[in-house]
Amino acid sequence: MVRFEQSAILVLSLLVSTAMAIEEASCRRAAPPIMFQQSDSEDLPFSAATSVLAPILINLGFHEFAMGVQGVSSVPTLLNTLSGPSTIFALTDSSIHSCPSCSTPRLFQEHTVSGLFSFQHLRSLAFGTKIETIFPGRCITVTSDSNSTKIFIEGVEITHPDLFNNGFILVHGLDGFASQLSPFSCNVERFAPLSFPPPAPPHPQPSDPPEVPPSFYMIRLMLSDAMLRLRISGFGILALAMRVKFADLVQLQNMTVFALDDATIFSGGREYISNVRFHIVPNMLLMADDLSKLPVKTVLPTLADGQTLEVTNSGGGSSPMRINYVRLKIPDAVHNLKVVVHSLFLPFPHLNPRVGGDSNNAAGPDVTELNGEMDPIPTDNIEIEDHHRL
Numbered sequence: 001m002v003r004f005e006q007s008a009i010l011v012l013s014l015l016v017s018t019a020m021a022i023e024e025a026s027c028r029r030a031a032p033p034i035m036f037q038q039s040d041s042e043d044l045p046f047s048a049a050t051s052v053l054a055p056i057l058i059n060l061g062f063h064e065f066a067m068g069v070q071g072v073s074s075v076p077t078l079l080n081t082l083s084g085p086s087t088i089f090a091l092t093d094s095s096i097h098s099c100p101s102c103s104t105p106r107l108f109q110e111h112t113v114s115g116l117f118s119f120q121h122l123r124s125l126a127f128g129t130k131i132e133t134i135f136p137g138r139c140i141t142v143t144s145d146s147n148s149t150k151i152f153i154e155g156v157e158i159t160h161p162d163l164f165n166n167g168f169i170l171v172h173g174l175d176g177f178a179s180q181l182s183p184f185s186c187n188v189e190r191f192a193p194l195s196f197p198p199p200a201p202p203h204p205q206p207s208d209p210p211e212v213p214p215s216f217y218m219i220r221l222m223l224s225d226a227m228l229r230l231r232i233s234g235f236g237i238l239a240l241a242m243r244v245k246f247a248d249l250v251q252l253q254n255m256t257v258f259a260l261d262d263a264t265i266f267s268g269g270r271e272y273i274s275n276v277r278f279h280i281v282p283n284m285l286l287m288a289d290d291l292s293k294l295p296v297k298t299v300l301p302t303l304a305d306g307q308t309l310e311v312t313n314s315g316g317g318s319s320p321m322r323i324n325y326v327r328l329k330i331p332d333a334v335h336n337l338k339v340v341v342h343s344l345f346l347p348f349p350h351l352n353p354r355v356g357g358d359s360n361n362a363a364g365p366d367v368t369e370l371n372g373e374m375d376p377i378p379t380d381n382i383e384i385e386d387h388h389r390l
Contacts, residue, residue: 071105109135119161139186155336222338277303288331
């Protein structure tokens with residue numbers, strides 16, 4: 001019996017020693033991963049930057065914009081910039097969809113800046129201040145309305161300020177037309193001459209009130225913004241025409257422009273080139289909603305001397321709105337604080353009332369319907385002029 005107990009104790013001790021040896025060996029095998037994690041601890045901020053950003057943007061509702069974060073993780077130099085505090089001007093999904101040709105990763109990079117810029121801080125910046133983005137050689141321009149209650153980034157309003165701020169990442173929400181920045185966006189002289197202050201009066205008096213920047217400083221910025229957007233949106237000819245007529249346009253308070261895209265001009269709308277002034281309504285900012293509220297026979301002035309446009313269909317019911325019998329192709333194609341551009345299917349025909357004469361002797365219709373984009377024009381009181389003579 002004693003021998004049996006001794007044998008049992010010997011077997012039990014052997015099992016215990018074996019188990020302890022196995023546990024010790026497993027601990028040795030677990031050691032290398034711990035050492036590996038410690039050696040990579042320096043890269044943790046970079047990976048955390050991209051892994052945290054996307055969920056934050058998605059939770060805030062910027063699903064499309066969050067996809068641009070992936071493009072940053074593949075560029076080490078951009079990744080390094082996100083290792084510090086950053087401010088992100090996030091574009092809504094609808095804003096990104098407004099620019100089909102834009103790259104989402106690039107939009108993300110061009111709307112992200114190093115440092116924390118709260119809405120209150122942005123309000124304190126001078127009009128036209130430029131902030132360099134994490135995309136090399138690109139700067140955003142910060143502007144505001146007259147009392148700095150609204151802040152605009154590249155002409156797009158910050159509609160949701162200070163959406164998220166954890167002391168490391170600050171997010172503002174933008175809602176408007178998206179576009180990529182120009183290579184000259186950091187060059188004040190070539191892109192935003194409005195940043196230069198107006199000349200001082202020759203003999204300022206101590207009693208004179210402090211000089212306020214005139215309104216044309218805002219219109220100059222908005223014109224530059226609109227021309228850039230037009231160029232990248234397929235309206236290069238109109239952008240060139242606006243640059244040629246810049247001296248006249250900068251004198252306006254705001255404007256509504258009816259435009260043909262480049263493809264339409266080259267496919268048969270060349271008369272638009274010589275009639276651009278006839279397609280600009282001065283000192284009136286008429287968005288699509290404003291146009292739809294205009295009653296029939298509303299007369300709109302143009303920059304062409306003595307020539308006006310007329311609302312020929314108010315757009316009520318199933319019939320689309322038409323001006324000079326031409327339907328809009330893309331309402332609000334490009335717009336900012338001072339300029340709105342509506343795309344057309346065809347150039348506007350000139351509708352001139354006959355002076356004297358018998359309406360029964362009026363000529364037959366000179367303009368026919370083209371794919372439903374223009375109504376047959378009644379000829380009892382108007383005539384169609386030759387565009388090329390104007």
